[in-house]
Amino acid sequence: MRCPFLREAQVKFCCASEFKKLIVRSQGDESSERCSSPAYVTCPSAKQHCEDLPSQDHCPFLQESLCQYCSAASVVKYVPYSNPSLTRCGTSSHRYCELLQTMQSPGLLTPHDVIAPELDPGEDDASGYWLVDGIQTVGWLHYSPNHMWADIDEDGTCHIGIDAFLAKVLGKIDRLTFATTGGEHNPAASLTVGGIDFQMIFPGRMVVSAVNSHLRADPGRVVADPYTLGWLFECKPATTAGPTHKDSDIARGLIHGKQAHDWMQDETGRLTEFAQERSVDRQAKGQRMMADGGMFSDDLIKHLSKEEILLLYDEFFSPRPSGYSDH
Numbered sequence: 001m002r003c004p005f006l007r008e009a010q011v012k013f014c015c016a017s018e019f020k021k022l023i024v025r026s027q028g029d030e031s032s033e034r035c036s037s038p039a040y041v042t043c044p045s046a047k048q049h050c051e052d053l054p055s056q057d058h059c060p061f062l063q064e065s066l067c068q069y070c071s072a073a074s075v076v077k078y079v080p081y082s083n084p085s086l087t088r089c090g091t092s093s094h095r096y097c098e099l100l101q102t103m104q105s106p107g108l109l110t111p112h113d114v115i116a117p118e119l120d121p122g123e124d125d126a127s128g129y130w131l132v133d134g135i136q137t138v139g140w141l142h143y144s145p146n147h148m149w150a151d152i153d154e155d156g157t158c159h160i161g162i163d164a165f166l167a168k169v170l171g172k173i174d175r176l177t178f179a180t181t182g183g184e185h186n187p188a189a190s191l192t193v194g195g196i197d198f199q200m201i202f203p204g205r206m207v208v209s210a211v212n213s214h215l216r217a218d219p220g221r222v223v224a225d226p227y228t229l230g231w232l233f234e235c236k237p238a239t240t241a242g243p244t245h246k247d248s249d250i251a252r253g254l255i256h257g258k259q260a261h262d263w264m265q266d267e268t269g270r271l272t273e274f275a276q277e278r279s280v281d282r283q284a285k286g287q288r289m290m291a292d293g294g295m296f297s298d299d300l301i302k303h304l305s306k307e308e309i310l311l312l313y314d315e316f317f318s319p320r321p322s323g324y325s326d327h
Helices: 038-042 084-090 092-096 098-104 164-170 258-283 306-317
Strands: 006-014 062-070 129-132 135-138 148-152 158-162 175-178 183-185 188-193 196-201 206-211 233-237
Touching: 129 258, 135 164, 135 258, 164 258, 164 306, 196 306, 258 306
Parallel strands: none
Antiparallel strands: 006 062, 129 135, 148 158, 158 233, 175 188, 183 206, 188 196, 206 233
């Protein structure tokens, strides 16, 4: 599945020139061009190199190449067809291109504008996405118990990020640091909020091929668009797993489909209870207690002490959250 804005073009360029400028080959008659006719001998660049070359009907330094380019970009940049930098455009990973997302949903990139893959009819559990107590839960993603997600493509390529539950708890991120930027690791990133670091570590071992470097300058994307612009890692299956892979192997231990809906419902209930218990503790010290019912607020950690934040992390977001029970 390739990007709809990916285009190919036949370009030509001069090998003798000091500057390499790619020119799209026209469909018209090129015989009038100096490079494509015997008149190339008058070219200063060609004169410097062609003394020992026999006379030809076109310049021997005229080269052609097949290139790719993005038709949605404001500035067209031609990239040789074999260059791996555009691999994303030719695969389903193009769905995480910021330019593509902006073209498809300008001004509407929220956690609710998640990226829907092509699904086979009948995949009811995997095709749904739900609002669970106001938190977006996406059926076709695979969730880890510590609230990270993995979008697994057919070829095993994964995009990894944090889910909307954690984004709601954090509210705002002051700084993001990638602990792993390449190689075979458990993808890990540090999210700093109010001077406290949330070490988010994905439970599966992967080969990290790319990170979302834009987040270093704008970490707010992680909480504003956790399923789209806020993705963290692009990965491949770990090489230690062998040359072949299965989606079930990559997703082992992760939560998927309708099960993710039920799990998220349990998690919101647990966290609301956690917040209420902390409020009861304050009531004993003369502080105001929240009303019964309701739900935990956005940027919950702003209302917690450092000790309570560490307890919250251990209960919900550590690599092995103490409050998680396998469904």
